[in-house]
Amino acid sequence: MSDNGETGRMRRLLYLPYGLYVWLAFAPCALAALLAAVAVPGIERRRRAVHAVARGFLRIAGMPMQLTGLERIPAGQCVVVANHASYLDGIVMKAALPPRFAYVVKREMDRFPLAGLLLRRIGTEFVERFNRHRGASDARRVLRTATGGQSLVFFPEGTFSTRPGLLKFHSGAFATAVRAGCPVVPAVIRGSRAILPSSRLLPRPGRIDVEFLAVLDPRESDPERATLDLRDRARAMILGRLGEPDLGGHRDAGGVPGRD
Numbered sequence: 001m002s003d004n005g006e007t008g009r010m011r012r013l014l015y016l017p018y019g020l021y022v023w024l025a026f027a028p029c030a031l032a033a034l035l036a037a038v039a040v041p042g043i044e045r046r047r048r049a050v051h052a053v054a055r056g057f058l059r060i061a062g063m064p065m066q067l068t069g070l071e072r073i074p075a076g077q078c079v080v081v082a083n084h085a086s087y088l089d090g091i092v093m094k095a096a097l098p099p100r101f102a103y104v105v106k107r108e109m110d111r112f113p114l115a116g117l118l119l120r121r122i123g124t125e126f127v128e129r130f131n132r133h134r135g136a137s138d139a140r141r142v143l144r145t146a147t148g149g150q151s152l153v154f155f156p157e158g159t160f161s162t163r164p165g166l167l168k169f170h171s172g173a174f175a176t177a178v179r180a181g182c183p184v185v186p187a188v189i190r191g192s193r194a195i196l197p198s199s200r201l202l203p204r205p206g207r208i209d210v211e212f213l214a215v216l217d218p219r220e221s222d223p224e225r226a227t228l229d230l231r232d233r234a235r236a237m238i239l240g241r242l243g244e245p246d247l248g249g250h251r252d253a254g255g256v257p258g259r260d
Contacts, residue, residue: 019202022061029057034114037121047099047122054095062205063088063195067096069212073185077151078215079177080185081234083166083242084155085193088208092192093153096210103153104142104173107134123150127172129158139172146180156231161247162199166239168248174230177218184216186234188241213237 036049058065073080080101082093090103103119107126110116119126125142128134146152154173161167177184188211195206214237221229239246 015202015204018062018205022203025060026057029053029060030114034118037118043121043123044099047101050118050122051094051097051099054091057091058095058208061203063203063208065092065095065208065210067210067212070096072212072215073098074183074215077146077149077180077182078185079146079151079173079180079182080153080187080212081156081169081173081238082153082187082189082210083238084157084160085164085189086160086196086198088192088196088203089155089160089189092189092208092210093187096187097153101151101153102145105155106158107138125152139176142172143176143179146176146182151182152176156234157248160193160198162193162197163247164193165245165247166235166242169231169235171227171231174218174234175227177230178221178226181218184218184230184234186213186216186237187211188213188238190242211241213241 033050033053036053037046040046040049055065080093080097082089090105093101093103102123102125104125104127105119107128109119109124110126125138125145127138127142142152152173154176156169156171156173157167158170159167174184189208190211191206191208194204195208196203216230216233216237218226218230
């Protein structure tokens with residue numbers, strides 16, 4: 001066996017106890033978040049509790065998180081859009097952002113009994129990706145939530161892959177921002193794919209960087225193509241800071257989060 005092969009084998013053996021440790025640490029953290037979501041009165045208090053658990057988990061797991069540009073998050077309502085690379089990203093954004101944000105996620109997550117319960121209790125918005133009629137209904141509900149003043153977080157790629165790179169963006173997040181009249185904050189997550197890609201069960205050590213970029217105002221776009229303009233500008237900004245290849249082009253306009 002070559003030296004490189006032997007080194008790789010030894011590294012994988014060293015990663016094994018770390019990966020098992022992270023999952024063992026995740027179990028009580030997940031239970032604490034679930035108990036807080038069920039027992040704590042008031043959605044704002046529940047969000048603060050889950051935010052604290054998410055931060056605690058990353059520290060316990062030895063995944064240092066570096067935040068840059070957090071001061072760019074408006075004090076008022078906004079829509080944050082981030083690249084999606086790993087199952088860790090939801091935890092990362094929950095730990096990184098102020099607790100007041102609600103998350104827009106695929107409806108499949110609602111079908112996992114415990115995870116669905118936790119997400120519902122902190123005000124998560126679920127969106128159907130495959131049934132267009134149900135997806136349109138979900139989009140209208142998300143828009144009502146946004147026009148009511150709620151700040152939202154979207155992963156506009158809608159999914160992620162093992163292969164590094166930025167996928168195409170769906171337009172729903174940007175249509176919601178335009179119709180609610182609130183700014184968009186692009187965010188870049190780096191490091192989560194290397195720690196836990198979709199192809200691997202056990203995480204590996206690593207650092208996570210979250211960078212919030214310049215705020216985009218929908219009023220600065222041509223009203224007739226504001227959704228497309230916001231989408232394209234946000235994607236270009238994220239791609240420029242991500243350091244990964246461009247794996248997608250552009251999607252047509254549409255108002256359904258998580259769909260074209």
